[in-house]
Amino acid sequence: MHMRISTDIRGQISKRIAVFLVTLAPLGLAYADYTPFPDNDARAAILKERQRIDAIRIDFDKLRGDAQLFRTEGESIRREMETIRRDLDKERQRIDLMLRKVIDDELRPVSESLKKGIDEVEILKTAQLDLLTQLEDARKEVRELRGQVEESKALAGSQRGQMEETRTLATRQDEQQRALVEEQRKTREIQRSMEERLNGLPMLVSEDGASFYAQSSEKKEFDNAKAVFKRANYPGARKQFDEFLLRYPHGGYAPAARFWKGNAEFLQGDYKSALLTLRPLQLAEPNYQKTPEAMLAIANCYSELKDPQAARKTLEDLVEQYERTEAASVARDRLSKLQ
Numbered sequence: 001m002h003m004r005i006s007t008d009i010r011g012q013i014s015k016r017i018a019v020f021l022v023t024l025a026p027l028g029l030a031y032a033d034y035t036p037f038p039d040n041d042a043r044a045a046i047l048k049e050r051q052r053i054d055a056i057r058i059d060f061d062k063l064r065g066d067a068q069l070f071r072t073e074g075e076s077i078r079r080e081m082e083t084i085r086r087d088l089d090k091e092r093q094r095i096d097l098m099l100r101k102v103i104d105d106e107l108r109p110v111s112e113s114l115k116k117g118i119d120e121v122e123i124l125k126t127a128q129l130d131l132l133t134q135l136e137d138a139r140k141e142v143r144e145l146r147g148q149v150e151e152s153k154a155l156a157g158s159q160r161g162q163m164e165e166t167r168t169l170a171t172r173q174d175e176q177q178r179a180l181v182e183e184q185r186k187t188r189e190i191q192r193s194m195e196e197r198l199n200g201l202p203m204l205v206s207e208d209g210a211s212f213y214a215q216s217s218e219k220k221e222f223d224n225a226k227a228v229f230k231r232a233n234y235p236g237a238r239k240q241f242d243e244f245l246l247r248y249p250h251g252g253y254a255p256a257a258r259f260w261k262g263n264a265e266f267l268q269g270d271y272k273s274a275l276l277t278l279r280p281l282q283l284a285e286p287n288y289q290k291t292p293e294a295m296l297a298i299a300n301c302y303s304e305l306k307d308p309q310a311a312r313k314t315l316e317d318l319v320e321q322y323e324r325t326e327a328a329s330v331a332r333d334r335l336s337k338l339q
Contacts, residue, residue, distance in 0.1 A: 205252070209289040212252030222253045226260060234264040255281060255288040262297060271301040292318055292327035299331070312338055 202213035207222075221244050229237035241261035248254060262277035278294045278301070285291055295318040302311035315331040315338075322328050 207253060207256050210252065210255075214248075214252050218248050218251055218253060221247075222257060225257070229260050229264055234267050237261075238264040238268070255285045256290070259288075259290050259294055262294065266297055266301060271304045274298075275301045275305075286321070292322040292325045295322075296327050296330060299334070308338070 202215055203219070204211060205214050205219055206212075221240075225237055225240035225244055228240055238261055241257045241264065244257050245254060245261070248257075258277055258281045262274045262281065265271075265274040265277060275298060278298050281288065281294050282291055282298060288294075295314055299311045299314040299318070302308070302314060312335065315335050318331045319328045319335070
């Protein structure tokens with residue numbers, strides 16, 4: 001408002017100065033035409049002009065006073081404008097402080113939260129891209145699996161045909177297997193029939209260097225008893241050899257059965273029973289391959305029974321009768337120790 005009033009005052013002053021200058025222009029011409037001896041009309045015109053000039057001077061002085069007043073008012077308006085400007089600057093500073101405080105207290109957390117949200121959005125975008133990639137991979141795997149399923153279906157169809165063929169072949173094989181089992185059953189029956197027939201017939205066997213005829217059942221029982229002895233089951237072996245000798249007292253296996261029975265008794269510590277088994281063997285079977293070993297066992301039995309004379313006599317007979325055998329060499333060593 002003060003600026004608008006100052007502009008109006010300046011406009012009025014400019015207009016009055018312009019009128020004053022226009023008024024002075026013809027006055028200058030009048031002074032130029034003035035002569036030392038004017039007439040009455042001229043004098044009257046000059047007086048009139050002087051009055052006019054005085055009026056103009058009065059107006060000019062008035063204008064000057066108005067201008068001074070306007071200048072004073074303008075200065076006051078300027079000072080007021082400066083005060084308003086300072087107030088505006090202070091208000092602007094206050095508003096700036098308020099804005100900074102608002103930014104620090106409210107907008108900055110919002111900005112940080114917004115930044116955090118942006119970061120989270122970026123993370124979500126990255127995760128979304130990863131999920132899309134995984135989804136695409138999964139789709140690719142599904143396509144591949146579909147292809148594999150189609151191949152599997154085709155293979156399954158082919159396998160069904162093969163399975164049918166396999167079932168047919170298995171049926172044929174089952175029939176062949178049943179026929180083979182039946183044939184084997186018949187063969188076993190024939191074998192049993194043959195064995196039953198052969199069991200009644202003697203067969204040529206060999207034991208301890210001697211060959212002789214024996215029934216298959218006899219051979220089987222002897223082999224079983226001998227296997228029990230080799231397993232160190234001496235009571236069992238003794239029992240089986242006893243039973244064997246009761247059934248086959250004069251068979252080809254009798255000397256061997258007595259030899260192993262006597263050894264089982266000796267190893268059990270029953271030296272008297274061992275003598276009762278081995279002494280008849282020595283006397284009745286001088287040509288039996290293991291008779292020299294039986295005589296060593298007899299000498300050992302006498303030694304265990306505290307009869308050194310009988311032990312020595314048995315060893316001397318062994319060396320004399322079977323001097324080239326390994327048992328005779330053992331007997332010589334023992335005799336040298338007894339002397």
